[in-house]
Structure formats: structure tokens, C-alpha cells
Amino acid sequence: MxxxxxxxxxxxxxxxxxxxxxxxxxxxxxxxxxxxxxxxxxxxxxxxxxxxxxxxxxxxxxxxxLGREPERRPDSISCIDQIEVEEIRAALERYDCISAFFDAAPQPPPVPEIRKAVSHAWLTYQHAKYGVLARALPKLLRDAQAADTAHGSGDQAPEAAHLLGQVYQIASSALRKLGEHELSWLAADRSIAVSQRAGDPLLAGVATYRVGNALLALGRARPALEVNVNIANRLAPGNGDEASPQRLSVYGMLLLQGAMAAARIGDSATVRDLLHGADEAARALGGDHNHYWTSFGPTNVQLHRAAAAVELGEGRYAVETHETIDHEGFASLLPERRAHHLLDIARGYTQLGDVEKASEMLLEGDRLAPAEIRCRPIAHEVMSDVLRRTRGTPPAPIAELAEHMGVGV
Incomplete structure (x- = not known):
């Protein structure tokens, strides 16, 4: 450029x-x-x-x-900026696997080293450190792609493909949150293909709900609903060994993401059915866990119940659901999940016209995971709504947060 x-x-x-x-x-x-x-x-x-x-x-x-590198602003250090988006895009545009037909594949880092880096990237995402993640993703993508190419037919081929599938999923999730929806869809779609080569149907299931999330962000709610429910039906646990904690977690998350898509199109009956199925899976799981990085369990079902209510325009029910959530279970969730929920509840309060409580939710979410509030376009919309409805001068904490977010008071 x-x-x-x-x-x-x-x-x-x-x-x-x-x-x-x-x-x-x-x-x-x-x-x-x-x-x-x-x-x-x-x-x-x-x-x-x-x-x-x-x-x-x-x-x-x-x-x-002007063809120059923008200066990084101190107050946006935790967000993904345009330079980092373009670097991630460039890494996604690499096709080294084709070049390897003609030239020797580049020597990748050892698979155990990549495995460690992938785990660190997941934790970075789930702690909502999006700026740190953005700066690490381009190299991680290149390394994982090189490993997948280099080990394409060896003993380490399945694990290399598994790791690359996870990196694509991490990239998809981070890009979706920050408004780069088409890139998010591309990364999620790549993850499905790689997951199939890894021979892991559960990884493919997780990749499916990443695709569903990206489709939903692109305004494609019905295809998002269909893809989540279709794969959930295929992964529905049976009796005995099939009902493993990992399978229950992936199955349950597919149902939850399907419920969110159904809420987007106003299909409240399907929302109830899918939430009921997810609740049964969570009860069978017996607690909140992070298998396949899903954070699935009874508490997350309640969080999605509230989020779906917000999508349906039922702010009061969302707030009532929020008030019944188990405090201990909520506190055990990772920062990204908790701050995401508080943002949803802020939206619920704005539907009720309660600007003061919406402000409290934004401030609490910012204390938990600043990037989840300061970097997401949906959070900017909520803040704009809060400021627009505030009579007179907004309270100092909200005015300060709005300034950090770049939202005009």
C-alpha cells in the first residue's frame, strides 16, 4: 500500500x-x-x-x-488498529501450501512451540487483551500455516492441522468483535476445512459456530441459525461414552449460537427450544468448563438467555435474568465473557430507558475488560445511546469513558 x-x-x-x-x-x-x-x-x-x-x-x-505509518495512540493501545488488521489480512492471504508444490516448504517452529503459543493466544483472547493478540496473530498465523504445510503428510499432520484450525478460530473471533466481519467469516471458513483434515469433529463443530457468529455479524441470521442447528444435530450426544464433557460443551455452544441467530430474526419459539436443549447439556456437564475454549456451562446458558432477550427487544426479561445469575458461577468466568454479558445488559437497560443502570454496566464492564467496552463497535453504539438520553452533563466517569472510546459527549 x-x-x-x-x-x-x-x-x-x-x-x-x-x-x-x-x-x-x-x-x-x-x-x-x-x-x-x-x-x-x-x-x-x-x-x-x-x-x-x-x-x-x-x-x-x-x-x-499519505503512505506513512500512523502513530499509535496511548489510549487505543488495547484495540486493534488498521495496521494490525492489514497485517492479519496479509497473513490470511498467504497460500504457502500451494507454493510448497514447487519449492521446499519453509521450516516452521516445532509443533510443541506452536501448541504453547496457541494456548497463550486463546487465553489472551478470553482475557480481552485484543491489542496484544492482534500484534501476535500475524506471526502465529504464518507459523501455524508453515507447520501445517511442512507436516502435511507426516505423523504430526493431524496436530499441525488442529493447531492451524484453532488459530483461524482465534483470528475469526477477534476480528468479529472489532467489526471486521468479512475477514472474520474468511478465517472461520478456513478453520472448518482445516478442522476436517485434523480429523476432529468437535473442532469442526467449534469452527461451525465461529462461522455462524461471522454470518450473524454480516446480517445473515437465517444461514447462521441453519448451520448451527445442523451441526448440533450431528453432534448431539447419545448414551454412554459419546456424552463426553467435550462433546456436551461443543454441542451446547452450537445450540446457544443458534438461539442468538433465532433471536435476531425474532423467532422466540426457536430461541426457547434451543436454550432448553443447551440447558439440558449444561446440566449433564455439571458445571462451567472451558473445553475447546467454549466457556460452556449453566452460567453461560443464562448469559445467552439474557443476550437473546436483548436481541428480541425484551430488555426487562434480560435484566431479570441477569439478576438471577449465580454470582459465584459468574465470577468464575473469564473476563471477556463477563464483560460481554455486562455490555448485553447495558443494552437491555437502554431498552428500558434506564440510562443510569446502563452506565453502571458499561463502567463495570470497562473495569473487568477495558478492550471489550472501548474497542467494540456495538459498545460505541450503546455509549452513544446513553449520552444521547442523558439529561444535562453526563457523570464524570461516563464522560471519561466516552472520551477514551472516542465517542463524542
Whole structure:
């Protein structure tokens, strides 16, 4: 990108923002012809004021338009910035497995080393350290891809594929939270294919609900519902050894994600059925666990019950569900899961018009996992709603949090 003319960079980022030339021109107060000439290099951008206007419309750091590396802001250190997104994209765009047909595959780190790095990345994600994770993901993707290619036909092939499948899932989850939905879908889709090569149906099941999450984020609620329920039915535990804790966890999470998709399309009957099935699986599991990094168990079922109610517009039921959640079980969950729930409940309170309680939930979530509140687009929407409904000057803690989030008071 750095070597491209500025007009080409404008065209690239306009495309990334899914703006037509006409929409872009309207927002700039220019003609479509003017935009076309700039992007083709016929017209020069020789006024910094215009470059800054373009950057503002594209919601972009002006340094990226100028082909320079943006300065990292101290208050956004825990979020993924545009440089890191592009580095993750570049790692996902590598096709070394094809190149290996013609040249020797690059020597990857030892599989045990990658296994350790993958476990660390999962914990980093579940503690909502998104900035740390973003800086580690490109290298982890390259290493895991190289290991999968190098061990493609050896004894370590299944484990190498398993680890790569997990890395794709971590990337998908982090990218989805931060609004990069198409990249999230791509990473999740890659994970399904790799998981099948790993020979692990449960890993493929987890990859499926990552795909469902990405589809839901893209506004594809019905396909998300169908893919989650379809694979859940295939993994439904039977009698005896099939009802392992790992299988119950993956099966239960597929039902929970299906319930969220059903809530998005307003199908409350299906929501109830899927939550009931997940509740039965959680009871059979006998507690909250983190098998296959799912954080599945009775407490997480309750969290999804509240989240589904918010999606259905039933804020009061969401709040009532929140008030019945077992405190000890909730405290045992990892920070990302707890802060995510508090964000959902903040949304529930805004549906009730209770701005004060919504503010409390945002502040509590920020204390638990700042990146979950400060970095997620949905959290920015909730904060904007809170500020809009606040009479007079907002309380100092909310005003300060809004400033950190970059949301105008």
C-alpha cells in the first residue's frame, strides 16, 4: 500500500468502506467526476485540508492516506488498529501450501512451540487483551500455516492441522468483535476445512459456530441459525461414552449460537427450544468448563438467555435474568465473557430507558475488560445511546469513558 499513489489509496479504502463513488462524493461535497479523477491520478490532491476531509469521511488515520505509518495512540493501545488488521489480512492471504508444490516448504517452529503459543493466544483472547493478540496473530498465523504445510503428510499432520484450525478460530473471533466481519467469516471458513483434515469433529463443530457468529455479524441470521442447528444435530450426544464433557460443551455452544441467530430474526419459539436443549447439556456437564475454549456451562446458558432477550427487544426479561445469575458461577468466568454479558445488559437497560443502570454496566464492564467496552463497535453504539438520553452533563466517569472510546459527549 505504501508505494501506491494517493489516489489509488483513496480508491482502496473507499472500496473497503463499501462506498460507491457517488456516495463518497456526496459526503465530501464534491462531484462523482472529481472523485473519479482523484482515484485515477488525473487530479492531484495538493491541499492537506482536502486530504484530512477524505480521511475523516473514510474514518481513517490520515497518515495511511499519505503512505506513512500512523502513530499509535496511548489510549487505543488495547484495540486493534488498521495496521494490525492489514497485517492479519496479509497473513490470511498467504497460500504457502500451494507454493510448497514447487519449492521446499519453509521450516516452521516445532509443533510443541506452536501448541504453547496457541494456548497463550486463546487465553489472551478470553482475557480481552485484543491489542496484544492482534500484534501476535500475524506471526502465529504464518507459523501455524508453515507447520501445517511442512507436516502435511507426516505423523504430526493431524496436530499441525488442529493447531492451524484453532488459530483461524482465534483470528475469526477477534476480528468479529472489532467489526471486521468479512475477514472474520474468511478465517472461520478456513478453520472448518482445516478442522476436517485434523480429523476432529468437535473442532469442526467449534469452527461451525465461529462461522455462524461471522454470518450473524454480516446480517445473515437465517444461514447462521441453519448451520448451527445442523451441526448440533450431528453432534448431539447419545448414551454412554459419546456424552463426553467435550462433546456436551461443543454441542451446547452450537445450540446457544443458534438461539442468538433465532433471536435476531425474532423467532422466540426457536430461541426457547434451543436454550432448553443447551440447558439440558449444561446440566449433564455439571458445571462451567472451558473445553475447546467454549466457556460452556449453566452460567453461560443464562448469559445467552439474557443476550437473546436483548436481541428480541425484551430488555426487562434480560435484566431479570441477569439478576438471577449465580454470582459465584459468574465470577468464575473469564473476563471477556463477563464483560460481554455486562455490555448485553447495558443494552437491555437502554431498552428500558434506564440510562443510569446502563452506565453502571458499561463502567463495570470497562473495569473487568477495558478492550471489550472501548474497542467494540456495538459498545460505541450503546455509549452513544446513553449520552444521547442523558439529561444535562453526563457523570464524570461516563464522560471519561466516552472520551477514551472516542465517542463524542
Amino acid at each position: 505504501d508505494e501506491l499513489p494517493i489516489g489509488r489509496r483513496v480508491a482502496y479504502w473507499r472500496g473497503r468502506r463499501k462506498m460507491s463513488q457517488q456516495v463518497f462524493a456526496d459526503r465530501l461535497g464534491k462531484s462523482k467526476s472529481w472523485v473519479d479523477k482523484v482515484e485515477r491520478g488525473v487530479r492531484r490532491l495538493d491541499k492537506f485540508s482536502v486530504v484530512y476531509e477524505i480521511a475523516d469521511v473514510l474514518q481513517l488515520d490520515v497518515q495511511l492516506l
